[in-house]
Amino acid sequence: MVDQSNVSISAQSISVRRDRRKRNRPPYWMIAPAVFLLAVIVAAPFLVSIYTSFTSLNQYSIGNWLHAPFVGLKNYISAFTQGSAIGASALQSLWVSVAFSLLTTLCITPIGIVAALLVNTPFRGRSWVRALFLIPYVMPVFVNAITWRLLFMNGWGLVDKVLAWLHLASVNTFWLIGPNSFWAMVIADVWSSWPFIYLMVLAGLQGIPNDLYESAYMDGATQVRCFFSITLPSLRPILSLALLLSTLNHFNNFTLPFIMFGTPPSPQADVLPLNVYVTSFQTFNFGLGAAMSLITLVLMMIPAYFYIRMLRLGEATT
């Protein structure tokens, strides 16, 4: 015979557990406003971009953009095949952007590491030096761009004058047009963005225990050996993350070339974001511009994939 009281207790405990579970369930609905905003700010424009990329949306159809003529994959094909009388073709711009982002990241990495190492150990006036190092990073991009534009002016710009004084180049070297415009863009961007690596590395350095260095010194290791055997391996996770973020940021840099060169820029400085902008908003070819943006997004997904993997790896190891 079944003990009724046991059944009752068991049912009661199930009910209590259920209630407790219910009570402890996180109130997911509270993120509804965030989800709603994400849908409005990110998902909706993204879906509109996909739709636009399959249409020939232009100034004639923008007033009724939902009914712009459908053109299938034409814009995607044009993005890779069409030459451009304005600046660079989309494919050329892609290479400019890839080269620009990789090269800039490559240049700023050693600068950032050295700067972080310099201010990692205490010395008098360290906080002032740390603050000084941040100036290029906190300076608005447009101020940076205008300043470099003036410095790179041929004939009377400071860069040409200094190079001519050092007998390294003619005073009439053109930096803002032609092939040198790419290098001008790299130099200006390196100047303004190295503190990002510096900040990340400095944060990483704070996390390395001093015991490691003390043991190494007791074993007779030199500072160089310590750097390559302790510092660099310890910095690897944060440095990898910094390099990835830096590459992504530089790839998407629009303001610097826009202010430095205007539109349309020289093909050598016609980075993909600028090309997309000119195509979409100055020549009114919104369909082609949307297709180019989505191609950029797909390309950006490659480093983003590694970035997300790295974050998961970080979660697993902490």
Added chain:
Amino acid sequence: MGSPKKWLNKKWLNKKPLLVSAAVLTATAGIPFAVYAGTPSTVTLSVYIGYDANNPQAQANLYNKTLIPLFEKENPGIKVTWSYYSSSTQENTELQTAVATHQGPNVFELGTTFIPTAYATKSFHVLSAADWKAIGGKAKFFGPQLTMSGPNPNNYIGVPEMMLPFAMVYNTKLLKAAGISKPPTTWTQFVNDAKKMTNASKGQWGTVIDPEDSYDPWKIVWAYSKQLGSDFLSPNLKKATLDSPQVVNAMTFWFDWLTKYKIVAANDLTYKNSDALQQFENGHIGMWVFQGPSLIPSLNQSAVKGEYAFAPLPTVPYGMTSRPKGGTPTQTIVSGQDLAIPSYTTGATYQAALKWIKFITDPKQQQELFNVYGDLPVNQQAYKGDAALNTPMMKAFVQSEEHASPTPFSGDWGNLETIFAGVTNKLADELATNTFKPADIASQLQAANAQVQQSLQ
């Protein structure tokens, strides 16, 4: 009051999620409407205008202290707000956003060459006879300005607000020092005079070019092409003619200033309009073509104050004694600012917009605008009895306006401008890197022509 965790676990919160979310969203979403709707009897009119970089404070004072208070006093029940765009790029994107979303400013101030693009969007009111009557009639405006208001007199969307005829500004001191008594009237004289004024060792040049600017180059090349008898588009707007011999000739002539006649500095290859202005203001330039009266406030604060004057552009092409057959004495494009009302402005707000346009184009307000901007009034009555508008300098502009030609009224003109800027940019690149060949001008223009042709509708 319990701890935050307990508060979060309150049953009522878990039980009524949708209700609470909806209440929060509705409440927050409602705030802007509650603030901006105003009382039913008040119409709020938002006006979107160009930023006056030369004198922003004077512009703000003009609108906040003079124009808007007076208008609101004369028109009770209408409240006017204003905002501005600081570049043609911003003007462009704001217009695109407004047209796509069917909301935004009620009155747009648009550059005349941008009116065809605005017309192409089919998102602006075509003004009816009654509308024109409310504005004060077409007759009050300078005739040539209306040619850019729409494709034909029955389809005008733009109302002229200010005009900006272009002319040639020259340094009177340099001209006198070179023994030149009056500004040139033919392009041959122009080149010869510029040669006389050029002294490279002193950094002094006869003229200046700005091939990196997005707008200046096409204006000069277009005007010269018109003098040679061609245009950038065929009369029916169906065919691009950037590769015509006349346009190639015009572009070649412009770059010849550097390559052949040596009347401009090689440094100019990286110049935009602001760089050229700086050189002129420093007294390094003899003559600068295609510049408007809006330059005057800036020049009056520079080293050339009192040492400059304006003259209409030469009208006889280089090496010729008269214009070839079909050539027109074009001295300027029809240029300036128009006011246009987007289609989403309706009812009482539309009527308020018409009242604002009438107000702003009446003689008194036109003179106020001239005093601040330096751009010329479009209302012919504004010139009567106003000494500042009848100086010899101003007469040079009025004379230019008499020989103004409208640019083709095509919705693809904005696209054409950008593509043309790409051509001058690439040619400047080649010149800067010593890879330029004269034949490149024709080939670059051919490529540009093909790209413009693709977009023509």
